Amino acid sequence: MRGSEFAELRAFVAVVDRQSFVRAAESLRIAPSSLSQTIRSLEARLDVQLLTRTTRSVAPTEAGVRLYTRFRAAMLEMDAAVSDVLDRRSEVAGTVRLHAPRLAVQTFVEPLLGEFNARHPAVVLDISVNEVALDIVKEGLDVGMRLGESIDRDMVAVRLGKPFRTLVVASPEYVQRHGAPKSPADLRHHRCINWRQPGAQGLYKWEFVKNGQWFSVAVEGPLITSHKDLALTAALQGVGIAFWADYRVQPFIDQGRLVALLERWCAPHPGWFLYYPKQRSGAPAVKAFVNFLRESWRPTQEIKEEQSRGRKRPTRRVGASDASGI
16 A cells, blocks of 8 residues: 555545544644545545535445444554554654643643653643533544543543632622622622633533532622633622632632632532543553653642552542532
8 A cells, every 4th residue: 555545544534533624634734625635536546435525514425434444443553553663662752632621731731841841852742722622532632631520431530639629709898898698599699700611501500519419509790701710800809709719719818819708618529630531541642641740740648648558559540420510
């Protein structure tokens, strides 16, 4: 098989995997028009239609399904063979494609970019910062970051940092003018800063715990945002009451610029996790990135316990059933 023929078949698999010429072109780092020409050349060479195209979708024909099924398996085996060779090199190399919300990247990746690059200079980090949850397998990504309760059961998950609480906070000036809520139900009578998850239609309902049971409260107020930093800024300026992670608001509480409210109703959440499909875990670059973040962000208490036992800490597996909603 010539190189151009293999490239055509690999492009065909990318289109079927992502069900989109645009997304496949992005993953292959070529223009959609070039990808369309590549597929047309493949179909002309084989003298058979492999894809059915409409203005809204693309799907394999019967012949396309047969070719995809057999060639994709062969392609995965070839990729595994190459990864096996790379795994035996002294220097780890390759690309790690990460998808994560801005806050997760800001908290867990940005502080360590220099250190990771110094340790693995031949690894390329391709980081997509996006608040919308994606299927990383379908999108051809290697790893993602999410809150623990939203990770699918078939993924391997690695804890980043420790559990946290989401706190209700307001400026002292707001409390002086409007008073403090005594219970979550009282929030309905206050000026609250709403948050809409990117890609979602409705607003996020604030969640609390009473007697071990979670419940949610819909709030109203003068500001709706999809950017949590904007909500924090507004709370600091006395616009209203905000609801955000303790590790983000605690510095302002310590400075006296924010006041924590309804603390006894705010229970811990599982926190952030790095996750990836089992079949991607063997790639040397992915393995290096996962191990680097695991060692960098595991809680100090776990490290002390490991040292006292004198043995390695086992990898923890976490699924959606291990966490409560946030």
